[in-house]
Amino acid sequence: MSRTALLAASTAAALTLAACGGPAALPPSAGFGPNPTLPEPHRGMFPTVKVADAVGWPAGATPTAAPGLRVQAFASGLDHPRWIYRLPNGDVLVAESAAPPKPEGLKKDEGIKGFFQTLFMKKAGSVTPSANRITLLRDADGDGIAEMKSVFLSGLTSPFGMALAGGRLYVANADSVVSVPYQDGQTEASEPPVKLTDLPAQRNHHWTKSLVASADGSKLYVGVGSNSNVADHGMAEETNRAAILEIDRMTGVSRVYAGGLRNPVGMAWNPESRMLWVAVNERDEIGDDLVPDYMTSVTPGAFYGWPWSYYGQTVDERVKPQNPAMVASAIRPDYALGAHTASLGLTFYDGTAMPRYRNGAFIGQHGSWNRSEPSGYKVIFVPFAGGKPSGPPQDVLTGFLNAQSQAQGRPVGVQTDRTGALLVADDVGNVIWRVTPAA
Incomplete structure (x- = not known):
């Protein structure tokens, strides 16, 4: 049998296995809230893989907004928009980005499992050449549609998080934090980016690096994902990963803020x-x-379990050697967002246009691949009171999966605009959606 035929046969077998995963044992709602249901772990010969084919939106179609809301395209024709940042003058920056290519040596190292993972991610629309740019969108006339689109900064390395501090715009690439000067109203960067510090970049199993600045602008906080599912390549590859790093903005010196x-x-x-x-x-x-x-509040210096335990101190028996001391120190998160929902975007609502959402959190759920019945593929809202979650999740945008369970879109970053509308980055639909009151 030729290599091409063998791969085709293997692919067909994998797809068949994925389709035989059976119904989920629990409704998706069991995995939400401060006390989610944690059943006994189940490990089959092959993991369940059920990926929604990425097909995009038919002409004129949109997600479905919750009652009392409406949705329209703020900007379309983008290239894999992942993250959104609002500038002080109301302009909106969008990171058009995808995973950086992996070196050939790492591809071989990851073997057949890595091959199939890449294959399924391609089906989901997650493997595509990266545009490697930050695009600026401007709605000067206030009609809810960005009539201006310009390249603010290009030549980056899989950019993701953005933050403004001390008169500079900081961007978290997959391998570093860089910055450029910024003045209100600029439509493109006036200088090439300058590197502040390197970030962990070997293998980059999780490549996205989110970024926020402290209130006084003296510190930057970068989210760095693990290099594997559960330390599959050893803990040496996980240095400064599965963590939030705190970076001194003046010196570039960093430390683990929470792990x-x-x-x-x-x-x-x-x-x-x-x-x-x-x-x-x-x-x-x-x-x-x-x-x-x-989602959880982050206590400085705290440890949240990975890889030895999950949701507090529930031990993951797959991880060898075990580490009882670390498990004993693991903090239980504040609020579960559903198994395999791929909850990526998070923003708190501080606007006035939709007062029922005041102080609560919007979450962009990219959608599952490791679940026999899909979960996620929506934008949800969790109410807060006194700085803590105070109720069950509410759907805000749905309809990203069509009747054939194909992905018309997949939500990622969420952010509010200057009017208090909600913006949602859709990396399959290549759209930024805008959610406002129906009236």
Whole structure:
């Protein structure tokens, strides 16, 4: 049998296995809230893989907004938009980005599992050449549609997080934090980027690097995901990973601010408590309902379990050697966001246009691949009171999966605009959606 035929046969077999995963044991809602259901782990010969084919939106189609809301395209024709940042004058920056290519040596090292993972991610629309740029969008006439689109900064390396501090715009590449000077109203960077510090970049199993600045602008906080599912390549490859790093903006010196966070992506400051919160993607391959993604307040110096335990001190028996001391120190997260939902975007609502959402959190859920029944593929809202979650999740945008369970879009970053509308980056639809009151 030729190599091409063998790969085709292997692919067909893998797809068949994925389709035979069976129904989820629990409803998706069981994995939400402060006390999610944590069933016994289940490990089959092959992990469940069920990926929604990325097909894009038919002409004129949009997601479905919750009652009392409407949605329209703020900007379209983008190239894999992942993250959104609002500038002080109301302009919106969008990171058009995808994973950096892996060196050939690492491709071979990851073997057949890595091959199939890449194959399924291609189906999901997650493997595409990276545009490597930050694009500026401007809605000067206030009609809710960006009539101006310009390249603000290009030639980057899989950029993701952005933050303004001390008159400079900082960008978290997959391998470094860089910055350029910024003045209100600029439509393109006036100078090439200058590197502040390197970031962990070997293998880059999780490549996205989110970024926020402290209130006084003296510190930057970068979310760095793990290099594997559960330390598959050893802990030596996990140095300064599965963590939030605190970087001194003047010197570039960094330290681990909090650890044990498998893939910390969306970060935002809570408007009531002033604490840093983060949305975290948890581990895979132990069942449809394990492990719930979560959002949590971040305690400086704290440890949240990865890889030795999950959702506090529930031990993951796959990880060898075990580490009882680290497990005993693991903090339980504040609020579960559903198993395998790929909860990436996080922003707190501080606007006035939609007062029912005041102080609560919007979360962009990219959608599952390791679940026999899909989860995620939506934007949700979690109400807060006194700086803590105070109720069940509410759907804000749905309809990203069509009747054939194909992905018309997949939400990632969420951010508010200057009017208090919600902006949502859709990296399959190549759109920034804008959500406003229906009236």
